[in-house]
Amino acid sequence: MPQNPQDPIATARSFLVRLRAAFEASALALAQRCSAGGKLSGRKLDAEQVASFELAWAAADLLAAEAGVASLRADSSEMDQQLALLFAAEAGDAVLGRLHMLDLELGRPREPLRSLRDDPAWEALCLAAAGAQALDAAGRAVAASDGEVGQLALDESHAMAQDAFRRFAADVVAPQAEAIHRHNLTVPESLLRPLREMGVFGLSVPQQYGGSAPDDREDALLMVLVTEALSEGSLAAAGSLITRPEILSRALLAGGTREQQAHWLPRLAAGDPLCAIAITEPDYGSDVAGLALRATRVQGGWRLGGAKTWCTFAGKAGVLMVVARTDPDRALGHKGLSVLLVEKPSFEGHDFVYRQPEGGTLSGRAIPTIGYRGMHSFDLSFEDLFVPDANVLGGEAGLGKGFYYTMAGMVGGRMQTAARACGVMRAALRAAIRYSHDRKVFGQALVEFPLTRAKLARMGARLATCRQLAGSVAALVDRGEGRMEASLVKLLACRSAEMVTREALQLHGGMGYAEESAVSRYFVDARVLSIFEGAEETLALKVVARSLMERALGVAPTGA
Structure with missing residues (x-):
């Protein structure tokens, strides 16, 4: 039987270094299969979608394990160590399994992976970190923590912001969350008003424009902390409110004219108007390059005709960031797209019709959904809707650049979605812990059963690791890097939210299936998180896997 490693943290770090080398070798082999003339081939990439998907998930698990272990410091608590090593052990095995199948497909030698898998030090670490006794010890620690796992090292200002928004979420958001969900209400002014006063809509807007972001750099960590805190209270009624101004603000900063920035950024920071993002179309989903909503040039502006779907908060919003085809030549793909800012009145309820004096019409209908209620996602129909030239992002120079401006906003949007997932996970974990203490079955509290503690340990490990990964990727984003890593953390955190909320519901038994249970x-x-801000499959194939293979080949990135 493997012996406990003398220094499990050092063992984990050493193993992850070796696993990273094996991963890079597999990524290079797949990139070579998918390339022609030293560049990736779209046709070959499509033929290797299954392998590419596995590569992306291996990358997500590996990066998360590395971030979790790297977060451990001399003063880290025993629980922090237990959870980081638990995730590293289970993620390491998952990565080995994915790479094993990938190497079989590629005809690569399997001995390097076998030597990693069968390494006595690794086997000892797996037993010490993820065996039954380890799960029990970690589960006891999580059960006593009330969900305070994966704490980030924060300076005073970030810690104060986190505390303030957590208190607001607990005292103001959470008491209203059930009614908003159960009765499918629109986010009320009783939430919007105090959030405006707290400056939540200006987190990505530089201070010179009335926001709270530094003028000379980004503060992605603050956005992550605030989003997570609000999402713990309610994903739809609070945690997702920041996403749309985040995307539009970044797009304006990336491509807006000085006049557009001066006009729109202070208003977005103040939350007046609220905004929505209209990208997805009924026939194209995540295929942004194929979008067909037409914008026809007329005197003084453009006329929009066509449809959009899944436009969240479109009714309440006073401005829509609309991606439209301003060049009728469909062969141009994404190079024929531009961003137009459509102004409209704010409407309550689940449907609206806006008729312009110029004769155009915009109508919307909320799409009934199983969850994520409060903001509502709309089907939109544009009929000759007039948009003035002044509302083309970037002006004349911005025509044809809408795809790039949209992608500039999506990095922050994906980071924020990862933070939303962490907030939902934290709420679910805390609910599960409290219920397992209170619920008596077979004569004892649910938490006294080893399987309950094993579930809590794994839930805690996922949340802790996702929080650490989000923090480390936020630092990359602040340096102007991390586009692919932002997609990786979204990929992992959103799938993890499904797993953690599923286990939390399972621990509640029949009560977990009742609507009255949070x-x-x-x-x-949680189920919607892997779909919006880039569907899981699109992110894995078009962004993550492609970026990984481009890095392996040493070519300039071209992904979305």
């Missing part, structure tokens, strides 16, 4: 809301809300 965990039922966490479960259905």
